[in-house]
Amino acid sequence: MNGDGVPVRCPTCRREHVYVPPAYPCVCGVPLAPPIQRGAAPSPITHRTWTDAWVTVRCRACGRQSQWPQPELGCSCGCVLKVPVRPVTAPPAPVQVPRPSGAAARTAFRPLTIRNARDAVTAAGLYLTWLGFRDVLQAEPPPASGIDLRGRGLVARVDPTTRPVSLKAVECLWLHGVTTSARSVHFSLAGYAQDARARADQLRVPLFVLDLTGTPQPVNDAAQELVATGA
Incomplete structure (x- = not known):
């Protein structure tokens, strides 16, 4: 996890900010924050969609890839900025659902993609x-x-x-x-x-x-x- 502040400039009013991404616990218990892409320009958020509210983040401790809240920064000029995150380029590891030792007859869980x-x-x-x-x-x-x-x-x-x-x-x-x-x-x-x-x-x-x-x-x-x- 990178807990250091990242400089972010508002493209509307040109104010400089220092942004520290919030950390949430991975399912393995390690605090995890989205890796901010230094030097990349933020973009104003004019409307929101379910997909845009999430980014893919990989835990350095266990290697699991998960969906994390998209980092945002509110500027004093009134703009809400989407802070760019470094993309995860490696293909995601297959998700393994733990199988109960005493339930051999249970079939693999078939998940439903979440859109809302x-x-x-x-x-x-x-x-x-x-x-x-x-x-x-x-x-x-x-x-x-x-x-x-x-x-x-x-x-x-x-x-x-x-x-x-x-x-x-x-x-x-x-x-x-x-x-x-x-x-x-x-x-x-x-x-x-x-x-x-x-x-x-x-x-x-x-x-x-x-x-x-x-x-x-x-x-x-x-x-x-x-x-x-x-x-």
């Missing part, structure tokens, strides 16, 4: 069904509780935003599970805040990170155990 927030919820639901949870259904419309998926003995939340999941979100999900005697499972596209991950470890809440291929990766021991044993 609804796809993220659908992909998580397919994965939970693959793990063995029954009657997994999406909430229509999404309730104020934040519970996106329910099944027999299951409540799950899917965060499709570009912000790491907060401590409060993990605790609220766990509380819903306790009050309904259900297992709580959390999915996220942008990872988890450090205190949220620590609390999930204490509460034994499985945490997964989704990449844009729709393949969940376990983040903590509770998630690893769920993958290994199934529902």
Whole structure:
């Protein structure tokens, strides 16, 4: 991870800024920040699309390639700038989904490509069904509780935003599970805040990170155990 500031000049007002890219935890646990392309000119963001909100980043520790939030910088002149990232030129390694040792009959998980927030919820639901949870259904419309998926003995939340999941979100999900005697499972596209991950470890809440291929990766021991044993 490069934690040094990178000089960025606004193309509109020519102000100079020092930009430090935010770091999020890789699924292996190592902090990871997008590698900023020094010397490349930023471009103003005039409209947003789902695809443009993500960049591909490779972890130096484990070699895994994942989708990370596109670095942005707000200038005092009012422009929001897209900060260029060095491209990952090597072909991505094939994604391996852990196979449970006691479930030889389970076929390989077939992911659903994520293009929008609804796809993220659908992909998580397919994965939970693959793990063995029954009657997994999406909430229509999404309730104020934040519970996106329910099944027999299951409540799950899917965060499709570009912000790491907060401590409060993990605790609220766990509380819903306790009050309904259900297992709580959390999915996220942008990872988890450090205190949220620590609390999930204490509460034994499985945490997964989704990449844009729709393949969940376990983040903590509770998630690893769920993958290994199934529902």
